[in-house]
Amino acid sequence: MDLDSLVIVDEGLISREIFTNEDIYRLEQEKIFGKCWLYLAHESQLKNPGDYVTTYMGEDPVLVIRGEDGKIGAFLNLCRHRGTKLCVRDEGNSFFFTCPYHGWTYNSEGRLTGVPLEKIAYPNLDKSEWGLIQVPRLVNYKGTIWGNWDPEAPSFEEYLGDMKPYFDMFLDRYDGNMKIYGGVHRWIIPVNWKIPSENFMGDSYHALFTHKSAVEVRLRNPYSPNDFEISTKNGHGFGAQVGGTGRGVEASEEYKKILWESIDKIADKMGDFVRDIMPLGHLHIFPNFSVLDLWPYTFLRVWNPKGPEKTEVRSWLVVDGRVSEEENRKIAKKFELEFGPGGVFEQDDAEVWFRISETLRGPMGRKVKLNYQGGLGMEKEASSVLGPNARGILGAPFGETNQRMFYKRWLELLKG
Amino acid sequence: MEQFPRQEIEDFLYREARLLDERNFDKWLEMFTDDAEYIVVSTKFQDTVSSEGVATHGKREIIIFDDTKASLTLRVQRLKTKYAWAEDPPSNTVRVVSNVLVEPVSNVALVFSDVVIYKAREEADIDVIIATRKDEIVRKKEELKIRRREARLIPPVLNIRNISVFI
Numbered sequence: 134m135d136l137d138s139l140v141i142v143d144e145g146l147i148s149r150e151i152f153t154n155e156d157i158y159r160l161e162q163e164k165i166f167g168k169c170w171l172y173l174a175h176e177s178q179l180k181n182p183g184d185y186v187t188t189y190m191g192e193d194p195v196l197v198i199r200g201e202d203g204k205i206g207a208f209l210n211l212c213r214h215r216g217t218k219l220c221v222r223d224e225g226n227s228f229f230f231t232c233p234y235h236g237w238t239y240n241s242e243g244r245l246t247g248v249p250l251e252k253i254a255y256p257n258l259d260k261s262e263w264g265l266i267q268v269p270r271l272v273n274y275k276g277t278i279w280g281n282w283d284p285e286a287p288s289f290e291e292y293l294g295d296m297k298p299y300f301d302m303f304l305d306r307y308d309g310n311m312k313i314y315g316g317v318h319r320w321i322i323p324v325n326w327k328i329p330s331e332n333f334m335g336d337s338y339h340a341l342f343t344h345k346s347a348v349e350v351r352l353r354n355p356y357s358p359n360d361f362e363i364s365t366k367n368g369h370g371f372g373a374q375v376g377g378t379g380r381g382v383e384a385s386e387e388y389k390k391i392l393w394e395s396i397d398k399i400a401d402k403m404g405d406f407v408r409d410i411m412p413l414g415h416l417h418i419f420p421n422f423s424v425l426d427l428w429p430y431t432f433l434r435v436w437n438p439k440g441p442e443k444t445e446v447r448s449w450l451v452v453d454g455r456v457s458e459e460e461n462r463k464i465a466k467k468f469e470l471e472f473g474p475g476g477v478f479e480q481d482d483a484e485v486w487f488r489i490s491e492t493l494r495g496p497m498g499r500k501v502k503l504n505y506q507g508g509l510g511m512e513k514e515a516s517s518v519l520g521p522n523a524r525g526i527l528g529a530p531f532g533e534t535n536q537r538m539f540y541k542r543w544l545e546l547l548k549g
Numbered sequence: 550m551e552q553f554p555r556q557e558i559e560d561f562l563y564r565e566a567r568l569l570d571e572r573n574f575d576k577w578l579e580m581f582t583d584d585a586e587y588i589v590v591s592t593k594f595q596d597t598v599s600s601e602g603v604a605t606h607g608k609r610e611i612i613i614f615d616d617t618k619a620s621l622t623l624r625v626q627r628l629k630t631k632y633a634w635a636e637d638p639p640s641n642t643v644r645v646v647s648n649v650l651v652e653p654v655s656n657v658a659l660v661f662s663d664v665v666i667y668k669a670r671e672e673a674d675i676d677v678i679i680a681t682r683k684d685e686i687v688r689k690k691e692e693l694k695i696r697r698r699e700a701r702l703i704p705p706v707l708n709i710r711n712i713s714v715f716i
């Protein structure tokens with residue numbers, strides 16, 4: 134397959150084939166989800182020994198658990214005997230996992246500890262060789278847990294590259310008090326995983342129209358033309374309205390105070406531009422992890438591929454532990470009104486994405502090259518505009534530089 | 550003690566379903582008290598261990614809608630804009646309400662009911678939303694009103710792209 138003819142980044146042309154082709158999908162599983170750092174969990178979900186969450190790395194189910202030894206580990210969530218899925222709960226606490234098929238039991242460090250009738254049925258079994266398959270690389274980056282299947286992969290910090298100072302701004306703001314609030318929302322959208330990913334990476338443009346109803350009912354101020362998009366060369370990116378999306382919406386004094394204090398602290402270190410770009414708005418770390426960081430609330434996302442035209446959304450509201458429970462409940466209420474399967478923003482996103490899949494059936498429709506030319510050639514070094522500590526490339530307002538850089542990285546990895 | 554004949558409660562729920570299916574949202578809003586709460590959750594299974602080390606297998610609720618009458622009104626206003634794409638064109642829906650149980654508790658009727666919502670749109674497959682509901686229904690000046698609704702969706706992972714209808 135001539136991938137170069139499908140993704141022509143310099144001209145801003147992308148073939149629709151990449152959103153539906155089975156071979157490309159399989160290649161992605163191996164070359165992207167098998168090689169990139171993938172978001173697994175937040176530390177606040179794994180406070181005590183035995184605390185676990187289950188998730189996916191690409192199409193592979195994984196179990197992330199704090200072992201009895203206090204260390205966090207991640208394992209392929211399947212039994213070594215016949216491959217039965219071992220843990221079918223989203224989260225919980227347990228020191229052992231027993232397979233429902235023949236009863237093999239594994240402990241919280243992934244070791245095989247129990248085999249029924251072992252002496253009779255498996256007299257020569259070396260149990261130490263049949264523990265759960267461990268994700269070889271795992272990092273706890275300021276409370277966010279990431280895994281990588283590739284033993285040769287660069288460190289997570291290297292992987293972040295120019296995104297690091299921005300991701301740090303986001304995480305440092307919480308000063309270690311970030312926590313997941315209210316569990317995980319999970320639902321299925323019939324669309325390729327790259328469509329929501331590129332949307333969260335750089336698509337301020339769609340807000341003007343897809344989410345126009347939110348302005349009409351005064352959930353948002355009219356979108357200002359004062360938009361910025363920052364892309365890093367390795368496929369990550371973020372962007373927002375200058376001053377933070379949703380600034381001016383109601384928030385309690387208590388919440389605003391904590392927010393401003395932390396922003397000021399970071400601005401003192403990094404420069405004044407920080408006050409204009411925080412909260413960071415839509416942010417994406419290649420390949421499938423997103424954040425939406427707004428004035429009223431912040432959430433994390435993973436877009437799990439489930440086939441060329443199917444994505445499982447996982448969404449977690451994060452709150453600041455220094456904010457009172459009462460205020461966090463209000464923040465959660467607002468989040469649920471706007472995002473999640475019933476959110477008035479997200480309902481419409483899912484609808485337009487679904488309509489993209491609807492037109493991929495025919496041989497003509499899937500061949501069409503799409504226009505990714507927004508702001509093409511208008512990029513500047515971010516430091517030349519925002520100050521010496523800014524990294525990455527600044528795209529034109531409402532431009533598509535971030536998306537182009539996402540597909541550039543995607544192409545490099547697929548060909549690699 | 551207030552009387553809540555089951556026939557009257559059932560008629561009330563059927564009328565509600567019909568108003569929603571006919572997209573008469575303003576009339577539907579009038580069926581709620583001004584201080585109403587409207588909550589939709591999905592349910593997950595979870596293993597937990599108490600501080601004494603006792604394992605329990607329990608359920609955990611994930612909140613999807615957490616609305617007041619004001620935010621429900623805002624949702625309805627949004628549906629009336631020209632930009633509510635998830636309902637443009639409007640879905641055809643049928644709500645089948647069943648298994649109604651009424652338990653009067655002083656001046657409130659605790660009403661349990663199950664609802665299956667069929668939502669049809671354009672060429673998309675029909676979405677089926679199944680929920681079990683617990684309502685608190687009160688009488689205000691002779692008329693029944695919902696003071697609190699808690700709907701529990703059956704699938705732990707929603708196999709639908711959005712919930713653009715009321716449950």
Ligand code: FES
Pocket residue numbers: 212213214215216217232233234235236237
């Ligand atoms: S498949 Fe797990 S014990 Fe046999």
Ligand SMILES: [Fe+2]
Pocket residue numbers: 339340343344478482
């Ligand atoms: Fe959106």
